[in-house]
Amino acid sequence: xxxxxxxxxxxxxxxxxxxxxxxxxxxxxxxxxxxxxxxxxxxxxxxxxxxxxxxxxxxxxxxxxxxxxxxxxxxxxxxxxxxxxxxxxxxxxxxxxxxxxxxxxxxxxxxxxxxxxxxxxxxxxxxxxxxxxxxxxxxxxxxxxxxxxxxxxxxxxxxxxxxxxxxxxxxxxxxxxxxxxxxxxxxxxxxxxxxxxxxxxxxxxxxxxxxxxxxxxxxxxxxxxxxxxxxxxxxxxxxxxxxxxxxxxxxx
Amino acid sequence: xxxxxxxxxxxxxxxxxxxxxxxxxxxxxxxxxxxxxxxxxxxxxxxxxxxxxxxxxxxxxxxxxxxxxxxxxxxxxxxxxxxxxxxxxxxxxxxxxxxxxxxxxxxxxxxxxxxxxxxxxxxxxxxxxxxxxxxxxxxxxxxxxxxxxxxxxxxxxxxxxxxxxxxxxxxxxxxxxxxxxxxxxxxxxxxxxxxxxxxxxxxxxxxxxxxxxxxxxxxxxxxxxxxxxxxxxxxxxxxxxxxxxxxxxxxxxxxxxxxxxxxxxxxxxxxxxxxxxxxxxxxxxxxxxxxxxxxxxxxxxxxxxxxxxxxxxxxxxxxxxxxxxxxxxxxxxxxxxxxxxxxxxxxxxxxxxxxxxxxxxxxxxxxxxxxxxxxxxxxxxxxxxxxxxxxxxxxxxxxxxxxxxxxxxxxxxxxxxxxx
Numbered sequence: 030x031x032x033x034x035x036x037x038x039x040x041x042x043x044x045x046x047x048x049x050x051x052x053x054x055x056x057x058x059x060x061x062x063x064x065x066x067x068x069x070x071x072x073x074x075x076x077x078x079x080x081x082x083x084x085x086x087x088x089x090x091x092x093x094x095x096x097x098x099x100x101x102x103x104x105x106x107x108x109x110x111x112x113x114x115x116x117x118x119x120x121x122x123x124x125x126x127x128x129x130x131x132x133x134x135x136x137x138x139x140x141x142x143x144x145x146x147x148x149x150x151x152x153x154x155x156x157x158x159x160x161x162x163x164x165x166x167x168x169x170x171x172x173x174x175x176x177x178x179x180x181x182x183x184x185x186x187x188x189x190x191x192x193x194x195x196x197x198x199x200x201x202x203x204x205x206x207x208x209x210x211x212x213x214x215x216x217x218x219x220x221x222x223x224x225x226x227x228x229x230x231x232x233x234x235x236x237x238x239x240x241x242x243x244x245x246x247x248x249x250x251x252x253x254x255x256x257x258x259x260x261x262x263x264x265x266x267x268x269x270x271x272x273x274x275x276x277x278x279x280x281x
Numbered sequence: 282x283x284x285x286x287x288x289x290x291x292x293x294x295x296x297x298x299x300x301x302x303x304x305x306x307x308x309x310x311x312x313x314x315x316x317x318x319x320x321x322x323x324x325x326x327x328x329x330x331x332x333x334x335x336x337x338x339x340x341x342x343x344x345x346x347x348x349x350x351x352x353x354x355x356x357x358x359x360x361x362x363x364x365x366x367x368x369x370x371x372x373x374x375x376x377x378x379x380x381x382x383x384x385x386x387x388x389x390x391x392x393x394x395x396x397x398x399x400x401x402x403x404x405x406x407x408x409x410x411x412x413x414x415x416x417x418x419x420x421x422x423x424x425x426x427x428x429x430x431x432x433x434x435x436x437x438x439x440x441x442x443x444x445x446x447x448x449x450x451x452x453x454x455x456x457x458x459x460x461x462x463x464x465x466x467x468x469x470x471x472x473x474x475x476x477x478x479x480x481x482x483x484x485x486x487x488x489x490x491x492x493x494x495x496x497x498x499x500x501x502x503x504x505x506x507x508x509x510x511x512x513x514x515x516x517x518x519x520x521x522x523x524x525x526x527x528x529x530x531x532x533x534x535x536x537x538x539x540x541x542x543x544x545x546x547x548x549x550x551x552x553x554x555x556x557x558x559x560x561x562x563x564x565x566x567x568x569x570x571x572x573x574x575x576x577x578x579x580x581x582x583x584x585x586x587x588x589x590x591x592x593x594x595x596x597x598x599x600x601x602x603x604x605x606x607x608x609x610x611x612x613x614x615x616x617x618x619x620x621x622x623x624x625x626x627x628x629x630x631x632x633x634x635x636x637x638x639x640x641x642x643x644x645x646x647x648x649x650x651x652x653x654x655x656x657x658x659x660x661x662x663x664x665x666x667x668x669x670x671x672x673x674x675x676x677x678x679x680x681x682x683x684x685x686x687x688x689x690x691x692x693x694x695x696x697x698x699x700x701x
Contacts, residue, residue, distance in 0.1 A: 077656050079652060080652075100661075101652065101655040101656055102655040102661065102664075105655065105658035113653070113656075117649050117653045119650050119653070119654075120671070121668065121672050121675055126667070127657070130654075130659050130663060130667065131654075131657035134657075134659050134663065135658040138658070171653075191657065191658070
């Protein structure tokens with residue numbers, strides 16, 4: 030589904046990704062771990078199409094199309110979804126209006142009719158309860174006054190509504206307590222299917238107990254330096270990043 | 282400098298006014314001799330004087346024989362009185378609790394009250410003075426003490442044709458009473474250079490009474506109108522306003538609130554959109570005279586095309602107004618590089634135990650917010666529209682009359698979708 034070859038990217042003049050390679054097939058769940066500053070968020074943002082990040086080399090192929098040729102909204106319509114690490118608050122736009130507009134833009138792109146209002150409300154209410162958020166949140170501004178945990182759960186709710194092909198979770202687990210973590214994991218696991226892929230970018234191993242990955246990669250200094258199965262995450266937790274010769278800004 | 286009395290406004294004061302009002306009118310007429318036509322050097326007109334372009338003489342405005350094309354733009358269960366080209370139109374409103382009189386029907390104490398209105402007493406508003414100098418037979422509304430009027434009262438200032446309109450309303454709200462007043466300007470000017478509307482609405486809010494005030498303009502964007510609203514707030518009274526404004530050839534609104542009694546509160550909200558080469562000048566002034574009063578102000582403005590918006594928010598806290606709580610927020614959005622917004626907060630504080638916060642922002646749409654919407658598949662144009670509308674909808678949706686809030690949400694969406 031997604032092929033990344035020798036990807037180089039920079040932000041604010043600083044080179045962050047220095048030749049990243051990755052192959053993701055439909056149905057797979059990948060975890061990308063790494064110390065702070067390794068380029069995890071940069072990778073997420075480049076995949077989503079953030080203009081602030083400049084791709085200076087390499088190839089990005091998504092469903093046999095050149096992802097770099099696609100705008101942010103085109104990528105989303107083709108099924109790319111990024112759950113942000115720090116979702117922004119938009120007080121003037123309601124969660125309801127936001128989701129409705131998004132779903133309909135995507136449906137139109139896929140040649141479907143717009144979802145009718147009643148059907149949309151039904152789905153929205155179901156999914157919001159699935160992530161344990163109060164339905165009254167639908168009328169509030171996007172992420173307005175939400176706690177960190179609520180924002181992350183809102184990201185998962187959006188993911189459940191939009192049903193992406195490629196879901197990228199950018200440190201969705203950071204700052205969550207165990208209960209919230211389980212809710213997030215349940216949401217992601219509910220979406221697992223043979224034609225969907227999930228990429229979890231995470232600093233901690235904890236999330237991987239709940240969303241068990243097929244592959245684990247270690248990102249350091251802008252490159253993937255090691256790949257393995259789920260056991261790799263457990264080894265990293267036990268031995269720390271230093272085991273692979275990487276300096277980590279935080280010690281566990 | 283040209284003075285106001287050198288212009289032939291093509292209008293005479295009404296001959297049906299009593300002695301008190303005649304005296305008031307004459308005194309204002311005399312003041313025109315020392316009142317300068319605003320120029321760029323007049324501080325209060327610094328950003329708007331160029332748009333005035335007053336002719337030396339105006340034709341006399343004829344009685345209107347056409348129904349306004351803005352009639353029934355929205356449907357609302359309210360009582361409506363129309364002042365069309367300086368004449369109060371026939372109406373059949375009867376109420377035990379609300380008395381409606383024209384200025385020619387006032388007794389002496391009522392006439393005096395009218396001359397004591399906040400705008401009537403202000404010596405700084407040239408066009409309000411004009412309205413007094415050539416005082417027409419305006420509308421006097423009295424709400425009985427303790428009356429809670431559920432149905433909104435709407436006064437329409439209708440102007441069509443060439444000449445000067447000086448619609449004037451005085452609303453006296455008795456103690457403990459409450460009412461919602463809607464002021465709607467419906468303007469059709471064939472020749473902007475030959476037309477001018479100067480409206481005055483003075484409101485006296487008795488102790489513990491409350492007034493909700495909605496003001497809006499419906500016009501084709503080619504009119505010149507200068508409006509003044511004055512509010513005198515007595516002890517424990519409350520005033521809440523929603524000014525929904527669209528730009529025009531020249532549009533100016535002065536909102537003056539005098540907090541005269543302790544415990545009074547005012548909450549001033551405004552939304553202003555200008556496009557093309559339109560103009561809108563918002564001047565607000567809150568006088569904290571009594572202690573323990575609270576004022577809040579929230580104005581949001583959007584300027585597109587080559588248009589211009591002015592916001593001047595003045596808060597004057599007098600020496601004895603201790604424990605004043607004041608806050609003023611003016612947020613502005615520029616949609617094009619040729620649009621201009623001038624925002625000036627003015628705080629003059631003489632009491633030492635007060636809290637007064639003010640904040641102004643002028644910016645463009647937030648890139649992070651735009652990006653977030655796009656990552657959910659929303660196209661650039663839709664994202665811009667959602668954010669632009671969202672910027673003002675918070676205030677529009679808070680407008681207490683649902684039919685008007687809905688109408689404005691729809692109208693603003695149309696204007697902004699077209700623009701974006």
